[in-house]
Amino acid sequence: MVSLALGWVAYRMPFARPVATAHGGLEHRAGAILWLDGPDGVRGLGEVAPLPHLAERELPRALALLEALRGEVERGECAVEALLAGWRDWTPAGRALRAALETALLEARARRAGLPLARWLSEEARAAVPVNAIVTARSVAAAVGEARAAMAAGFRAVKLKVGGTETEAAEVERVAAVRAAVGPEVRLRLDANGAWTAERAIRLLQRLASEEIELVEQPVPADDLEGLARVRRRAPVPVAADEAVTGPEAARRILKLEAADALVLKPPVTGGIALAREIAELAAERGCAVIVTSAFEAGVGLAAALHLAASLPGPLPACGLATAGVLATTLVDEPLLPSRGDLHLPVRPGLGVTLDMAALECWCREREER
Numbered sequence: 001m002v003s004l005a006l007g008w009v010a011y012r013m014p015f016a017r018p019v020a021t022a023h024g025g026l027e028h029r030a031g032a033i034l035w036l037d038g039p040d041g042v043r044g045l046g047e048v049a050p051l052p053h054l055a056e057r058e059l060p061r062a063l064a065l066l067e068a069l070r071g072e073v074e075r076g077e078c079a080v081e082a083l084l085a086g087w088r089d090w091t092p093a094g095r096a097l098r099a100a101l102e103t104a105l106l107e108a109r110a111r112r113a114g115l116p117l118a119r120w121l122s123e124e125a126r127a128a129v130p131v132n133a134i135v136t137a138r139s140v141a142a143a144v145g146e147a148r149a150a151m152a153a154g155f156r157a158v159k160l161k162v163g164g165t166e167t168e169a170a171e172v173e174r175v176a177a178v179r180a181a182v183g184p185e186v187r188l189r190l191d192a193n194g195a196w197t198a199e200r201a202i203r204l205l206q207r208l209a210s211e212e213i214e215l216v217e218q219p220v221p222a223d224d225l226e227g228l229a230r231v232r233r234r235a236p237v238p239v240a241a242d243e244a245v246t247g248p249e250a251a252r253r254i255l256k257l258e259a260a261d262a263l264v265l266k267p268p269v270t271g272g273i274a275l276a277r278e279i280a281e282l283a284a285e286r287g288c289a290v291i292v293t294s295a296f297e298a299g300v301g302l303a304a305a306l307h308l309a310a311s312l313p314g315p316l317p318a319c320g321l322a323t324a325g326v327l328a329t330t331l332v333d334e335p336l337l338p339s340r341g342d343l344h345l346p347v348r349p350g351l352g353v354t355l356d357m358a359a360l361e362c363w364c365r366e367r368e369e370r
């Protein structure tokens with residue numbers, strides 16, 4: 001007997017403008033929206049969003065796994081809960097799918113309780129989350145232009161993607177130009193997406209010591225935890241682990257090595273909201289900060305990340321959730337745009353977003369509905 005109806009739509013859409021990262025330019029985002037419809041008519045939404053540079057490869061794997069699990073999922077919410085508890089596939093595809101199924105389950109429960117998901121997760125959930133602007137343009141002039149636009153929009157924190165320039169002198173020049181453009185009051189972060197070696201990172205960050213960098217995300221490749229720890233010890237800039245934070249076990253290793261001052265949490269990478277909250281607790285015990293960041297998901301995944309961020313206790317640095325404008329469309333009717341550097345939580349129960357069916361139709365690549 002089917003007691004939960006599963007449906008999904010895979011999408012592929014362009015970025016609003018190409019995003020340059022150390023992984024190269026991102027031009028398209030592939031992902032999938034899934035839903036679980038309960039017998040009481042309550043729908044839970046989730047988004048399958050492996051990291052964008054992996055998505056073309058990982059999304060088909062995630063959808064094949066979803067189809068393999070369909071019989072189990074459709075047995076009902078208890079079966080989904082058991083699936084999540086006994087989850088075995090911790091590949092990027094498996095973690096992204098786990099996050100989507102868990103989001104759909106949690107959203108249905110929050111909606112039944114009549115609460116926004118963040119409030120359902122925590123009574124002390126905040127109503128708004130501070131967010132950073134993101135500057136990705138490669139050329140110095142264009143990066144300065146993006147940084148000035150962020151200032152005009154009221155952001156108090158800016159993250160600059162680095163690691164894409166040929167020479168160390170060019171990296172330093174670009175960072176210094178953006179710092180000069182935003183002035184001394186704005187927090188400036190760097191994100192190398194794993195592009196540097198530890199030695200290059202240390203040299204560069206020493207040269208950037210006077211630029212008051214708030215932190216550098218993932219200066220070295222995700223699997224180089226020793227290198228990350230070395231950068232943290234020797235560079236005059238706090239270090240955040242991002243791509244390396246693939247779940248509580250990975251977080252424990254990072255914390256044990258004292259390799260980071262902050263951990264970046266992305267539900268599709270950690271395997272869902274609950275595991276991200278578990279990591280946040282581990283981090284808090286060790287005096288390590290956490291930052292919630294989107295993975296350039298469409299609106300469902302972005303809403304899930306926002307509710308996660310709002311549910312976390314304690315001081316929260318600006319989060320990387322000002323990304324609704326990055327894609328051609330968010331696929332939802334409520335695009336979750338920031339206002340003066342804050343992103344306000346939707347007040348409706350659950351995730352608080354509804355699917356924009358016309359947009360979903362427009363960017364649909366494949367669908368499965370029964």
Ligand SMILES: [Mg+2]
Pocket residue numbers: 191193217218242243264
């Ligand atoms: Mg990052």
